[in-house]
Amino acid sequence: MKFSNRVQQVSPSVTLALSAKAKSLQKKGLDVKNLTAGEPNFNTPKHIKQAAIAAIEAGNSDFYTPALGIKELREAIAKVTNEQYKTNYTFDNVAVTVGGKFALFAIAQAIFDLDDEILIPLPYWVSYSEQVKLAGAKPVFVSPKEGQLKVNVAELEAKRTAKTRAVIINSPQNPSGAIYSRQELEAIGNWAVENNIWLIADDMYNKLVYNGNSFVSLFELSEKIRKQTILVNGFSKTYSMTGWRVGYVLANKELIAKLSAVVGHATGNLAAVSQYAALAALNSDQSCVEEMRQAYEQRLNEIYPLLNEIPGFTLHTKPEGAFYLFPDIRQALAKTGFADTTSFADALLEEEYVAVVPGEAFGMPGYIRLSYAASLSDLREAMVRLKRFVEKHSK
Secondary structure (H helix, E strand, C coil): CCCCHHHHCCCCHHHHHHHHHHHHHHHHHCCCEECCCCCCCCCHHHHHHHHHHHHHHCCCCCCCCCCCCCCCHHHHHHHHHHHCCCCCCCCEEEEECCCCHHHHHHHHHCCCCCCCEEECCCCCHHHHHHHHHHHHCEEEEEEEEEEEEEEEEEHHHHCCCCCCEEEECCCCCCCCCCCHHHHHHHHHHHHHHCCCCCCECCCCCCCECCCCCCCCHHHHCCCHHCCEEEEEEECCCCCCCCCHEEEEEEEHHHHHHHHHHHHEEEEEEEECHHHHHHHHHHHHHHHHHHHHHHHHHHHHHHHHHHHHCCCECCCCCCCCCCCCCEEEEEHHHHHHHCCCCHHHHHHHHHCCCEEEEEEHHHHHCCCCEEEEECCCHHHHHHHHHHHHHHHHCCC
């Protein structure tokens, strides 16, 4: 059986595979602490569910909607964006998609050509590189300085060629929780404008920021930077709506029209009931968002010092946002004799029933990602098991 060249270049999602393995072990009755998936452990807020039920009962979810989503939802997204960033977008600047992941996929299909080069700063979310490959383009990875988790203009410029088409900026960052500052973003944005390079801003975790840190979007900088920027966001993380699959893109009207063609032939509209749930999420009281944010902040502040106590673990900076910890465990690998973080993570799951994601998945061998979108009791127990595992294997 022959498969296409592009699909043969693509690797399965490591995070989804590990999460599935952990869940499989849990179904067998094993007490697995699953710290792999980027999924809130909160239920979707009740008022959002109720709005979805009302939409079903009113018959609003029975039929196709426009490919890019119902006008009311696109207008609400534009309104929230305008209020947050002092912009003047309309629904014509908005595409609603089947999750943020497909938003990024559709963008790649709309603007990348064969042999285009796309700059991807390390560490990176696992699907960026594979989506670039599926569009026929080439992912070009940009490494930060040793011990750093953000790239600068000099590092981007060193990788730029005549084929460079776009750079993907994720802040707060998955997997490290690092946030790019206003000064850092302005420098990158101006560099992109000068070189006619698209800025793809993955702002999925923009509401999950902790301990007095601030989030800045490329969208709130100069007008010339904003015109060069394609913003991606969604409802999964902010409103704990991962199962509803609602993402969106904000960009110039010409690009949104091209996305309409891609979406129309790929998925069509996302589930109508999900759209009405998302509309309720935006238009209702936002206290649920703050309650979840505070819970994540509490978990981070309690687990961070415990992780630092594990021999050979180094957190170069305390996470500022998202809900991940990304420790450098190269010293622990040397102590324990594991060849890489993949073998370390496999043994940890088999022996201590703690599931983490190896740094190879994010382009950073020698690191692991742990999600603290889990209960505090599970996180505390996971830290005990992780420390025991390292101490047991240390030479």
